[in-house]
Every structure is written in structure tokens, then in C-alpha cells.
Amino acid sequence: MSLKGKVGTEIEIKSPPEKYYNIFKSQAYHVPNAAPNHIQGVDVHEGDWETHGSIKIWKYTAEGESGVFKEKVELDDANRSVTLVGIEGDVMKDYKTFKPIYQVVPKGIGSLAKLSIEYEKLREDVPAPNKYVTLMVNITKDLDAHIMKA
Template sequence: MANLRGKVEAEVELKSPADKFFKIWRSETHKLPTVSSKNVQGLKVHEGDWDQHGAIKIWNYTVDGKSEVFKEKVEFDDDNMSFTLHGTEGHVFDAWKVFKPACKLVPKEQGSVAKLSIEYEKYKASDPNPDKYMAFFIDMTKDIDAHILSARRKKDRGMDVIICEVVLYYA
């Protein structure tokens, strides 16, 4: 009998610091429909609060041009800057009994690495691997990284203006 359990994994090099990236997932997931609008069209809390371990959220998203829904219960590991989304309902369960996306952030001297994974269990051997969902996860990860960098550039530009004003004022 074929093994129906599997795991797809990917690593994404990020220019943003691990703590800033983790913060988006830990306490600012409500921003994802804006940060990655081509992927996530809606996200709401069904039970709990945005930053609460064990909160249940409902996602409206697009994969391969199709609108789908995913209901998950989130598990955070603050010490290791990681999270797991335990799927409970949604379109993914048409092909899989188990669907658990996860991310672990690893700080680097400059930037960080997002180690992404999706654990799954198929109903039957002919069911597909969740490769298109990993592509979605990677794309959303890149969007979050770009958002963090954009916010930092805006903040840096604002500081440049303040510094210039101070220099001109005292000159």
C-alpha cells in the first residue's frame, strides 16, 4: 500500500529581519489581504483574537485562478519564531485528510530564511501533492517580505527628511 502521508518543503531567502516577518503572522495577519491581495482576498477571526494561540481564522484566497476557503487553527512557537496552521475545513480537504502549512523563521546576519512546509495526508494515492499550495505560500511569503521592506524604506525616507531639516535649521 502506498504511503499517503507527505510533506513538501521550501526555503525562501528574505531581505527582512525574522522578527519583523514573524510579527506579521503573529499579530498582524489582518493585513494579509492588503499585503498579498492577489493571493488573499479576505481573512477573518472566527474564534479568539488575531494574535491568540489557538485562534480560528477563515481565509478567502485564490489558487490557480480559483477562489477557495480555508479554515484553520493557528499554533505559535514564539521562542522558535514558527507557526503552524492546522487546517480544519475548506477546499483543500477535497484532496487531503490532513493539511498543515507551517513556517519557521531563521535569522541571518542580513535578512532571514523562511522554512516553509505543508504536511498532508491524501485520501488515495492518485490525489495530487499540494505543490500549487506551496507555490501560493511562497508567493505570499515574498509579498510579505516586500511589504516589510517597503515600510522600512518609507520610514527611512521620513528620517532622511527630518535629518535634512535639522541640518538646515542649525546650519
């Protein structure tokens, strides 16, 4: 059994791809306001809100459990993709590598959000991080509603 894997899903959203991508690229501080049931806070640890390589600390709730996730952001403007490379936090107790990826592509009058997590488990008995994909879906739905209200 392989310890490495990738899980993910795609969901259609009404937001224009640029607006959705820009929240993650340069306005992540809006996420707790848009998705308060899922994200309770985000702070810049090193760098700033919009620079590739900046480090942020997220406070989240997944399936009723609170957690902290420290990540280094990788931005890909050409593909409207944001990768949050896990450095520390609760998920790192079970995973050697943990990389949530938010990508958005134009689809009709809205967008298609491609949400995935690349991971490597520390042990065979660790489940795939499906609950975190669900968290990403919930955040995306809340962000979409927030963007469309603005």
C-alpha cells in the same frame, strides 16, 4: 504508496525575522493588503488575531482557483514558527490533514523563510500540495516587499 507526506521549500527574504513572524503571529489582517493577488481576505472565527488556538478563515487564490481555508493557529515563539492546522475548507476535500508551516530564521542581514506543508491525502490519486507551497512562496515574497516598504 504513502498517503502522508511533507513538501516544502526555503527562500531568502530581506525582512528581519521578528517582523515577518509577527505578521503571522499577531497581524494576519495585513496579509490581504500585502498579497492581494493571493489572499483576498482573512477573518477571525474564534479567538483573536494573536492567541494560540485562535481560528481564522482565509480566502485565497492558488493557480487561478479561488478557495477558502479554515485553520487553527499554533504559535511557536521560540522557533518563530506558525502552523495553520486545517479544519475545514476546499483543501479538506482532498486531504485528511493539511498543515502549512511558516518558519523564519535569521540569515545574514535578512532571514530564511522555511515553508512547508505536512499532509495526509484522502485518496492515492490526490497530488502532493505543491501548488499550495507555491502560494506560500508568493505570499512570503509579497509580505517581504510589504515589510521592507514600511
